[in-house]
Amino acid sequence: MLAEIGPTVTAFPSDAHLASWTGLCPGSYESAGIKKSSHITQGNRYIKQALTTSGLIAAHSKDPAFSSCYNRISQRKQI
Secondary structure: OHHHHOOOOOOOOOHHHHHHHHOOOEOOOEEOOEEOOOOEOOOOHHHHHHHHHHHHHHHOOOOHHHHHHHHHHHOOOOO
16 A cells, blocks of 8 residues: 555545545436446545455454444445
C-alpha cells in the first residue's frame, strides 16, 4: 500500500477521497427516490485486493478482537 499511495496521504483531503480512489465506494444511482443497482467502482486494483483480503482474514480470525470488529461492521451492510 505504501508503494501505491506514497509515504504520506496528503494527496487525499479525507478518508472518503482515499476510499473513492481505491474503488471501494459503491456508486449511488438514485432517480425519483428509487435506488438502482450500485456496484463498487473501478479503482486501484492492488490496494483494493489488499484491503479485501485483509477483511476476509479478519472475518475468519480466531482472535475475538478481529472477528468481533468484522461482525460489527458487516452488520451495517445495506442490502
